[in-house]
Amino acid sequence: MSTRPIVAVPPEALRIVTFDAAMEASIAELLPRYPTRRAAVLPVLWLCQERFGWISPGVVRAVAARLGESPAFVEGVVSFYTMYQTAPPARYVLQVCTTLSCAWCGGRELVAHLKERLGISFGEKTPDGMFQLVGVQCLGACGTAPVVQINDDYYENLDVAKLDAILDELAGRS
Numbered sequence: 001m002s003t004r005p006i007v008a009v010p011p012e013a014l015r016i017v018t019f020d021a022a023m024e025a026s027i028a029e030l031l032p033r034y035p036t037r038r039a040a041v042l043p044v045l046w047l048c049q050e051r052f053g054w055i056s057p058g059v060v061r062a063v064a065a066r067l068g069e070s071p072a073f074v075e076g077v078v079s080f081y082t083m084y085q086t087a088p089p090a091r092y093v094l095q096v097c098t099t100l101s102c103a104w105c106g107g108r109e110l111v112a113h114l115k116e117r118l119g120i121s122f123g124e125k126t127p128d129g130m131f132q133l134v135g136v137q138c139l140g141a142c143g144t145a146p147v148v149q150i151n152d153d154y155y156e157n158l159d160v161a162k163l164d165a166i167l168d169e170l171a172g173r174s
């Protein structure tokens, strides 16, 4: 299994964010692909999330300054998309599709099982910081329902046994 854990930078280290040379180089490479700097806000935020693990208010301000936008505009984008984490996430974020195709193909059972096994509801993390549960709309893989996205990877055609095996492996990693 290739799913990489998220390593979130602590909030105190992200109060004031200055992009280093590597990040500046990545942003500079991105910008020419878009007609305006504003149009690059999604991929720049994505770069930040890959680097820091989540989007803190300090990251929002840094992205806004870099793109010449207001923090309110960037915050509006961040708050609109479930893919952006606005608090330090767990090592593994389980985005469970709750839309019809998945729900009818066993997704409801997966949700019930995850809530019981992990002892958390949507929007919550396990106390050990290992898993986080998020309910999302269609992940675009309806033909292989039910689907759970864990960090950057899709797990498809799931059932409770397959999901348990995946969680067992992830939980067993150091």
Ligand code: FES
Binding pocket: 097, 098, 099, 100, 101, 102, 103, 137, 138, 139, 140, 141, 142, 145, 146, 147
């Ligand atoms: S309904 Fe779940 S991926 Fe489309």
